Amino acid sequence: MGVLDRVFTRFERELKGKAVRDRPLAKHTTLRVGGPAGIFVTTDSLNELRLVLQTALDFGLPYFVLGKGSNVLVSDEGFDGIVIELGIDFRKIVVDGGYIQAGAGVALPVLVQVACKRGLEGLAFAVGIPGSLGGALVMNAGAYRRTIGDVVRKVTVYTLDHQLRSLDRSEIAFGYRSSSLPADGIIVEAVIKLRESDPDCVAGEMEKLFRKRKRTQPLNLPSAGSVFKNPPGLFAGKLIEEVGCKGLCVGDAQISQKHANFLVNLGNATANDVLTLLKKVQDEVYSGKGIILEPEITLVGEFPPSLIPRGRAGEDCEVDRVG
Numbered sequence: 001m002g003v004l005d006r007v008f009t010r011f012e013r014e015l016k017g018k019a020v021r022d023r024p025l026a027k028h029t030t031l032r033v034g035g036p037a038g039i040f041v042t043t044d045s046l047n048e049l050r051l052v053l054q055t056a057l058d059f060g061l062p063y064f065v066l067g068k069g070s071n072v073l074v075s076d077e078g079f080d081g082i083v084i085e086l087g088i089d090f091r092k093i094v095v096d097g098g099y100i101q102a103g104a105g106v107a108l109p110v111l112v113q114v115a116c117k118r119g120l121e122g123l124a125f126a127v128g129i130p131g132s133l134g135g136a137l138v139m140n141a142g143a144y145r146r147t148i149g150d151v152v153r154k155v156t157v158y159t160l161d162h163q164l165r166s167l168d169r170s171e172i173a174f175g176y177r178s179s180s181l182p183a184d185g186i187i188v189e190a191v192i193k194l195r196e197s198d199p200d201c202v203a204g205e206m207e208k209l210f211r212k213r214k215r216t217q218p219l220n221l222p223s224a225g226s227v228f229k230n231p232p233g234l235f236a237g238k239l240i241e242e243v244g245c246k247g248l249c250v251g252d253a254q255i256s257q258k259h260a261n262f263l264v265n266l267g268n269a270t271a272n273d274v275l276t277l278l279k280k281v282q283d284e285v286y287s288g289k290g291i292i293l294e295p296e297i298t299l300v301g302e303f304p305p306s307l308i309p310r311g312r313a314g315e316d317c318e319v320d321r322v323g
């Protein structure tokens, strides 16, 4: 019996049907590509999270937390370890005046709706971002010059030594699509602070920004949002368009005709198609403009080394990778 089978047997015994063997991750990513997770497990409480983490450590298995899968590219071979989804206890929301305490598994669109109904202002930028609160904090998700880091007050992280660490906003550095939150910790909860306002105004602002997204982004096709970070003072989409890559395809992976920094899946794209296209675009922009576009997407699993895109200028492999 292999390690994954032994771990799965333990999970079946202790977690009663919450673990699945070889679940295709394409179903859990917004790009709709990616092979299976060795074990996919939904943890509904801190105790279950503790058990899963301890088991991963005991057996030396790699693990990673999947939010809504809207900023990951999972390899066609999948992830040969444990993929952890945050369940029931991590999807709770408590509103107190302008403060919202929410589990890391809460979907941003849900949070946005809650804020809208209560007339709480400050989350309109997040309308249309399909991630979880945990994923948004890790990536410091943002739009229209606002980010989640602007509204967060406290983040609770579960650490590998089984401690809950509460971090005040002042202890966290948020950068452009990055945060200093501990890389090996799991975000379990956060408190955000919004301004109490008029519900109609809040709804109006949200509608306006959502209409803008619909007008400018290919929301009808699977994607992972913007695939490259904007270089300082520039727009990745504009650079990609200027070097003639708009509409470029590899298999069913395409640089969107609507927004050149969106890479869409026309139907049956593979992860290798996506990465080959991403690298082609990176090479074209580099030879045409002398700028290395830094991928925004996180790679999960093993990829052929020849397909790994370059990271920041002068560095070879600075792409975020798991596994």
Ligand SMILES: Cc1cc2nc3c(=O)[nH]c(=O)nc-3n(C[C@H](O)[C@H](O)[C@H](O)COP(=O)(O)OP(=O)(O)OC[C@H]3O[C@@H](n4cnc5c(N)ncnc54)[C@H](O)[C@@H]3O)c2cc1C
Pocket (backbone or CB within 6 Å): 030, 064, 065, 066, 067, 068, 069, 070, 071, 072, 086, 104, 105, 128, 129, 130, 131, 132, 133, 134, 135, 136, 137, 138, 139, 140, 141, 142, 143, 185, 186, 187, 188, 219, 223, 224, 225, 226, 298, 322
């Ligand atoms: C149509 C579309 C539009 C988008 N628009 C935007 C936009 O305007 N602005 C923007 O910033 N992004 C945008 N994105 C990208 C994406 O939605 C964000 O980056 C989002 O914050 C990712 O959250 P997630 O839960 O999907 O994370 P995932 O993709 O599941 O994971 C991303 C990373 O976060 C880690 N992670 C997730 N949850 C936790 C946790 N609880 N604890 C520790 N680590 C965790 C994962 O391990 C992984 O490394 C868009 C995506 C799509 C598909």
